[in-house]
Amino acid sequence: MSRKDVIAGSRNEEGIPRAVEQLKQRFGERCQTGQSFREQHAHTTTYLPSQLPDAVVFVETSAEVQAVVQICAEHKVPMVAFGTGSSLEGQVNAANGGISIDFSRMDKVLAVNVEDLDCTVEPGVTREALNTYLRDTGLFFPIDPGANASIGGMVATRASGTNAVRYGTMKDNVLALTVVTAKGEEIRTAHRARKSSAGYDLTRLFVGSEGTLGIITSVTLRLQGIPEAIGGGIVAFADEKSACDAVITTIQMGIPVARIELLDALQIRACNAYSGLTLQEKPTLFLEFHGSAETVAMQAAQFDEIQQEFGGEGFRFTTDPQERSQVWKARHNAYWAGRALAPELSGLSSDVCVPISRLADCVAETRADLDRHGLLATIVGHVGDGNFHVLLLFDASNETDVDKVEAFLARLNARALAMDGTCTGEHGIGQGKMSYLEAELGGAIDVMRQIKQALDPDNLFNPGKIFR
Secondary structure (H helix, E strand, C coil): HHHHHHCCCCCCCCCHHHHHHHHHHHHHEEEEHHHHHHHHHHCCCCCCEEEEEEEECCCCCCHHHHHHEEEEEEEECCEEECCCCCCCCCCCCCCCCCCEEEEECCEEEEEEEECCCCEEEEECEEEHHHHHHHHCEEECCCCCCCCCCCCCHHHHCCCCCHHHHCCCHHHHHEEEEEEEECCCCCCCCCCCCCCCCCCHHHHHHHHHCCCCCEEEEEEEECCCHHHHHEEEEECCCCCCCHHHHHHHHHCCCCCCCEEEEEEEEEEHHHHHHHHHCCCCCCEEEEEEEEEHHHHHHHHHHHHHHHHHHCCCEEEECCHHHHHHHHHHHHCCCCHHHHHHHCCCEEEEEEECEEEEEEHHHHHHHCCCCCHHCEEEEEEEEEECCCCEEEEEEEECCHHHHHHHHHHHHHHHHHHHHHHHCCCCCCCCCCCCCHHHHHHHEEEEEEEEHHHHHHHCCCCCCCCCCCCC
16 A cells, blocks of 8 residues: 555546536535535545545435436546445545545335345445344344445445354355446346356446446345354464464364454553453454354364464353453454554554465564564454454654555565465455555456446546556
């Protein structure tokens, strides 16, 4: 990630004011051009500079999304879809100016098919709101990135989270989409069948496209039954490598753990202070098991044997919902807890993912790298699938600090790629990771460019993201 990647594209100085005027006529007060609205729709949770749209349109129906796209296409004006703004790599920046399409009012659950374990929602529904809605059905949606993100945004960035080790990522849990194309037409990528061999897999094409190929207007999702029993555990280790080795063995033995998260010693210190915990300040695993009471107890016992083999200390297991909730709330607040360690500094969260067999090496080398260069950072990870995050705290106004951080990020990504991993397990590319994607995929990016050109020939959907 480098500030150099965040460049302003060419603006359509004639088309933008014409489109804004037409949108104001069509949407009235739901088309806002005030500075505060524009700033709210360009913020990023990184140190990358914000790039404001020229207007924000609050859409309420799919037909209105089509109208916005048609007006913008007529005047060749860029569009950026906006959910909750929780993306981490500058995905909602308006690099070429244009219109931010806000989906917060398209937040309806359109259908729940309990017998088929699926539902269809509008893109502005947040994951927490969806699970609240589903609570009385005995079903839940398992994908849970740390933020209370919108479903549309989670589709666009191919999000995952703490449950991914058991339930997969968004690509595994999206059955179908409706998408508005560059012509302003709405297409449906699939039906609700659990499998299909009907032509190109357009659903998976749009999942992870970061709003660069079309605008998502509805999402059909797989759901899961709420487990009969849930058990959670916590165990500390002497170092990150021992914790990761315990994770690797757990996965390789086929224990169907639902969540297995690593928090390093500094992150534990931060969580103790921020969330009122009293854990040992050592690398720690948080775990959760789903199933019947008998299978949960058996899985916990199997893991207990493994953690002892790798020097775990004080393994605590509980089925008490309040105890589990306190621990997982602290885990989901880990970013803010980390930021609170040095609130005067900027924070930059980056992630990589490696094959599970290389996890211990990658985490240990990353911690050694941080210590060697005197960087203040926490490590947390969805380590059951080889994915971990580094939250760097630094003075963004100090060019020396910025250079040190960017040099570390280059080494982190090179390390993951050398281990046959990826530059991002779940944050996406956006603006911040374009150079690393080039190193990862090489000539395959040319194929991505051809797809982009075919579906968005005027480069109006979220330009300046994924590749230059």
